Amino acid sequence: MLEESSVNETLSRHKVDVTVVEQAVRASHAALGKLQKSDGHWVFELEADATIPSEYVLLRHFLDCVDVGLEQKIAAYLRRTQGAHGGWALYTDGRFDLSASVKAYFALKMVGDDPEAPHMRRARAAILQHGGAEKSNVFTRIQLALFGEVPWDAVPVMPVELMLLPRKAFFSVWNMSYWSRAVIAPLLILAAHKPLAINPRGVRVQELFRTPPARIRKWIGGPYRSVWGRVFAYLDRAIRPLVPYVPASIHEKAIRVTIEFIEKRLSGGGLGAIYPSMANVIMVYRILGVPDDDPRVVQAWEAVQGLLVIKDHEAYCQPCVSPVWDTGLSSLAMLEASTGNRGVMPAETMTALKKAASWLRERQILDVKGDWAINTPDLRPGGWAFQYENDYYPDVDDTAVVGMLLHRIDPEENHTAIERAREWIIGMQSSNGGWGAFDIDNDLEVLNHIPFSDHGALLDPPTVDVSARCISFLSQLGHPEDREVIRRGLDYIRSEQEENGSWFGRWGTNYIYGTWSVLCALNIAGIRHDDPMVERAVAWLESVQNDDGGWGEDCASYEGAAPGVYKTSLPTQTAWATLGLMAVGRRDSEAVRRGMAYLMQEQDEQGEWHEAPYNAVGFPKVFYLRYHGYKQFFPLMALSRYRNLADSNSGQVEFGF
Template identity: 85%
Template sequence: MSATLSRHKIDATAVEQAVKASHTALGKRQKEDGHWVFELEADATIPAEYVLLRHFLDRIDEPLEQKIGVYLRRIQGVHGGWSLYTDGKFDLSASVKAYFALKMIGDDINAPHMRRARAAILQHGGAERSNVFTRIQLALYGEVPWHAVPVMPIELMLLPRKAFFSVWNMSYWSRTVIASLLILVTRKPLAINPRGVHVQELFKTPPAQVKDWIRGPYRSIWGRLFTYLDKALRPVVPHIPRSIHAKAIRTTIQFVEERLSAGGLGAIYPSMANVVMMYRVMGVPDDDPRAVEAWQAVQDLLVVKDDEAYCQPCVSPVWDTGLSGLAMMEAATGPKAVQNAETMAALEKAASWLRERQILDVKGDWAINTPHLRPGGWAFQYKNDYYPDVDDTAVVGMLLHRMAPEKNAPAIERAREWIIGMQSSNGGWGAFDIDNDLEALNHIPFSDHGALLDPPTVDVSARCISFLAQLGHPEDKDVIRKGIDYIRKEQEASGSWFGRWGTNYIYGTWSVLCALNIAGVPHDDPMIQRAVAWLESVQNDDGGWGEDCASYEGAPQGVYKESLPTQTAWATLGLMAVGRQESEAVQRGMAYLTQAQDEAGEWHEAPYNAVGFPKVFYLRYHGYKQFFPLMALSRYRNLASSNSGRVEYGF
């Protein structure tokens, strides 16, 4: 499609009706205390690990596990195994865990779905070729020997920041997962496994006969070197002096317990589950307050429905509230706004809920690189004070500024100060840390997932630029300029930008176009022109946009078998940000959104729309398909009735 003006206008009445219906539907989903939270779904891995955790501890819950079994069977792929996202290819490690969990639940291994899964696993190399985290799960059950796992001595926790293998050079999620995991790897416990379930039938080679547990494919010469180092360390580790070993254990436990809260360690499932197992291995009684809190944090991740259940990887209330609030705010502004006292009161409740959760008195792990920076960010979850992120902080900051800049000034200023202080040396922003980009660490045997780090990314950087530019402080111009220079260098040859935390190039490109607009980059800048041309080139015949998670694995950018409300909203928001609201592409996108909306004012889509770690772990935000289309339709309506025709906000 070209960027020429539309030859026909979409029916304004249809847009207005869609906005009103969506605004009402989203408003009904707000919690009594003012926040929004939607389900956050991953693949079969987390629900399967949750079942294995219960059997490790002998805390079996038969009715709950039967519901999880229903969920696991439902999402089994046509290839016989389990994928990492909707319609994805077979994934060996997810399939091994799902099969193990179903067998734990009581599924007959000769049932058709179990036979198909087993055949697919064996066809793809067997359980011996699963990834490191899966082999650790298998080692906990005695299915593989502990030497099937890379060497990870607990003494790593003693290394200072400047040491190459220091945990402080790793991302927050790696740090929290590894800390309690090191206790398990050191103690080498064996699961209680009260039903005596084993999965030796998943191995092509008996585990005792496997000679090459630690092997490639290697992404660089570093991988080969680190494999030799792994072999060299094995005979050395048992001879580390007991005093150093004991100190490492104490340091690890101190690290974990300083960061424990009602949200669990790091507020993400893998680290939370490891803490639960750690306490059991250390002999801490289940009724000890620490163990109780750790266990409850895991239970809070469950989504239990009438007929099935699953475990979320984490929860997203701050993110959902910030984005829902921005969508509701967009609907509540403009000449034809859905504005009333009830809406504004609801938004104020959301703002109040968010203000209460700003982290102002905890210097988290981010402070290891910026010890003099005051805290001022928001975390993604309900409670995760050691690990705020700049992406959530920027979104919340933009909402508070748009609602009431004077009333929210103290919170906004602390957020601004923190985000500026979190800028990396290359001008971009990582999500949780500064300059967390020691790439060689992604080549150690433990990091076969290749996601040990939190380097700067375009989408997060764009959000930070949007926030700072929306505030408009003249003294922030150099910070914004450095960020834009980083973004300019990162543009793909196609004209798009990579989306690290959302699927994928449509997400990244939308994020950047919003930032470039509010930062004042002229709309005729060549990088904007290339991005617009790319977005319009991947629009579908029905007027919508869609993108496959397979684009993280080399599939074409911005392409999917069907259009999706979330992707369409991102694409049209990006185009409208740079003055294309009257283009044929945007008109057709608006028509798609109005036609795809149901009678209740909501949208439906099954595909995953975000990513935890590209190629390894994908996410489905259930709220995206509700608040992003509302934001896009409201933005279109507001621009159509605006004198300036320009987007004045950073999102």
């Protein structure tokens, strides 16, 4: 680490000597550059909680394809991540989560852990204390049903005939988010067949239930988020006895349509390129009698295997991979570091970035109209997916980030790709002026109250952070004809500001992330820095700065904890906060100088940063993420921005990210 006294002395003067900052930038730039792959892209680990690794173990035992060595490494990961409360949390230092704990216990017992071992006894006691496995969420009860631990009556009724409903039908899958459609489609076939896992070791977990499952008469119940929950629970009870009487011709047609839906979207990345849907597809093929050496099965299994992170003593399964996102953000940080009079090896960096740009251009989706086209059939494709391959599900956030990057690297060489991205982004704006991640106007909120959606994340409505990125992209391009699109987006953002001055971060943790995203967009869109909206946001960011000069926030803020507060400062959160403040003219503020000092003090001798807390979210209160790359490229971006603003005649941030 840099000497603390040197850092403080350097940053204490009003006119800062950026020599120490330059040293930190160079070290970080070199460290990040070494992580670039030979073909030009970056990819970092994307870690979730114990749920996905546990489900992976259960999948292998469902299929009877046990891998003892690999499963023991996953077991080591599960044991290490067990909390002091006896169970498993959804993020670092989080509270006990019943569903994650049930799955982790089941997986550990499946690989051979003695139920009377101390860690298993503690887990079992915690599960029973919190209501037992019968109180776990829908997806956990589905896993239990697949192994015969609960009856299928424990699962909300989801007839496969749902796949026949048109877009305008209330319960149509087209009213659900991309991830919901991708997971539900194969799940409907599983629910129709009600298969039983092979379970070669005959492992049971009845000891996790406070009431034996055979004695439970009411599985679909509260707590309800609204009166609609009670209505839908009643509807579930009314429909359930009718499902067996659906005419065979309709049922068989629904199965065919569902299989067609799945296979049309299969690729090297698997269905939807997310673990739950990929695993469901593998189980579907097994119960339909498709041989394991069938190319479709081989492809689906290889996609799942591609999610594994295997180390010397541990292993875990990622929920998905994030190469496009990581490449876009890493490249922006590298580009920022090579900008200005004090730039770091600009020629070498530009060569690396041109390689990244080429890799990204090859992955722009130009000839597949994905599920988003259901609502905008006349819109040409032009986006990027989050993963290596997921053509039916490009996302708006990745597209905006990649578009900004390509424009900064070479607007002429990348002109065609940029304009196709611009066209698609504009076409994906929702009616309220905001942007969702994957769909337009995917906001039929009442669907979040059906029994299947006990996680409350069945939809993909517009969010502030994604909308901010779209505004930044369009503003960076500067087309006069886009002003009305940008204005509507700004109106949406203004309407979403919290009372304390912050903005909620849907896809990153949390209010610091959301506020940083918005302040960057407001700046490049030309909103005055003395606008009351901006001043309130700045005041809030400064109010949650820690005594050590950094900022911190963890996932508890999604669960009612104070926004923008954590027990310690974190490099990623500090980078977001300082980038947000610098975007609106506060580069020379005491808050930003102290933030820079914190980042340099926390940097190690290799030019890297370290942090354990999770920094993103899949579904608030249900599923959280830890992007391992965030702690590397965001601090580099912040330090480089600080240095570059000193070199700039105007002292003004030129870009919206």
